[in-house]
Amino acid sequence: MILPIRHSGKTWNGLLLGDRGIADAWVESRRLDSIPFCLATIFLGVGLYGASIGMWQGGWQAVFVAIKLPWVIVLTLATNALLNGLLARLLGMDIGLRQTMVALLSAFAVFSLIVGSLFPITIGMAWDAPPPDSEKAGVTHRHLILVHTAIIVAAGVVSTGRLLMLLKRFAQSDSAAARCLFALLAGNLFAGAQIGFLLRPIFGQPGLKIEFLRPDLFEGNFYESVWWALRHAF
């Protein structure tokens, strides 16, 4: 997978600005160059950001999360590729399966650029936080989760906005684009939560062993865990 470095700056610029028709041209075109470009951007941006999430728990956790976090996105899109294409068609979009995939990839590329641009700050934050073996580990862990959640939500909102802009250009109506966006988000969030659960630990828990994947990988699922947490919270 070769990132066209000479043009990547301009392409990233165009993707972030959102008004130069780069993503539109990708969706319209039959060529597939945009897919490796978006994937490279995702692996770079989300990978660096993932390293900053894992950094607090140590070097190995940084490496593990840098590898795993981009895969959460890629595996989610791969799992839902067929469903996304079908939903887009069903809900009034003039695009097919490949085009839906390219639209989603371009939105995730914007997401990756945003979180990637913040990674020097989040690395500094991890480096500057009380370590996981200190007395304040629990509080620090919760603070870090809150900050990272806020960053991910903010980047997600912006990239979703870009996806909606893009979908509107290929929809039979604005309401069709909004319906399609809602359906794509719902499907991707549903599958993505479980894929993220399978690839845990992402944030890690202070005191637990640092490992690439949990040994009980396929025992339980995200929604069972949420249900369990809810039942034991009250």
Next chain:
Amino acid sequence: MDKKDQTPEPPELPEKTHEDPLKDYEAMENSPDLAATIDNLLKSPGRVLYEWQEGRGGLVGRHLGLIAAVAFLLFGLILGLFSGGTQLWAAPVKVFGGILVSALITLPSLYVFSCLGGIDMTLRKAGGLLLLGLALVGMVLLGLCPVAWIFSQSTQSVGFMGFLVLLFWLVSLCFGVLLIFRSARKFGTDRGGYLVLWALIFVTVTMQMSTSLRPIIGPAEETFLPQEKRFFLGHWFEVMGEE
């Protein structure tokens, strides 16, 4: 006569004009030597930006870097005079180093957030804006140095001195950040307040840097860098409580 014909024509609305945020975006009149760069930075920052972007960028960049470095080192020295001893060299190094690191780690987000807001930005432009803003922050801090020195010699309270330095830092930062906003708008309109968000991040990073590199004001004979890592608000509240 038809009623419609009697209705007077409304006067024509004046054409909407977008005010240029940097009216002086043009080449410097004379050679951009250090004195001219300082003069233009204060009076016509658009000219400095023009030189950075389209003229003698390397030279102007070196001058801006020099202005910022000297100003931050001097401001650090004034802070060091409060405690004396090790702080005479440690405080300038920490102030300069802290601002340099803050600028470097927030540069990528300045570029990305500007683009998201609709500003036609490049990493070079973003670097220029940041350098321009920091040079102005340095100049304002330099102007506040005599006041800071008087207080550093006449007060014993670390809490009061810390509050004063924070106030000076925020005032000078306002000038620098507003210049960055104006300069960025030269290249497009910021839709959605992304630049404001970036400015908040930048301010937070510099605040945290002051805590991460503590002590900057108090005595540093026992430790050059802190033994314990803390969030800046927690640290400030603790110092104020002790005072």
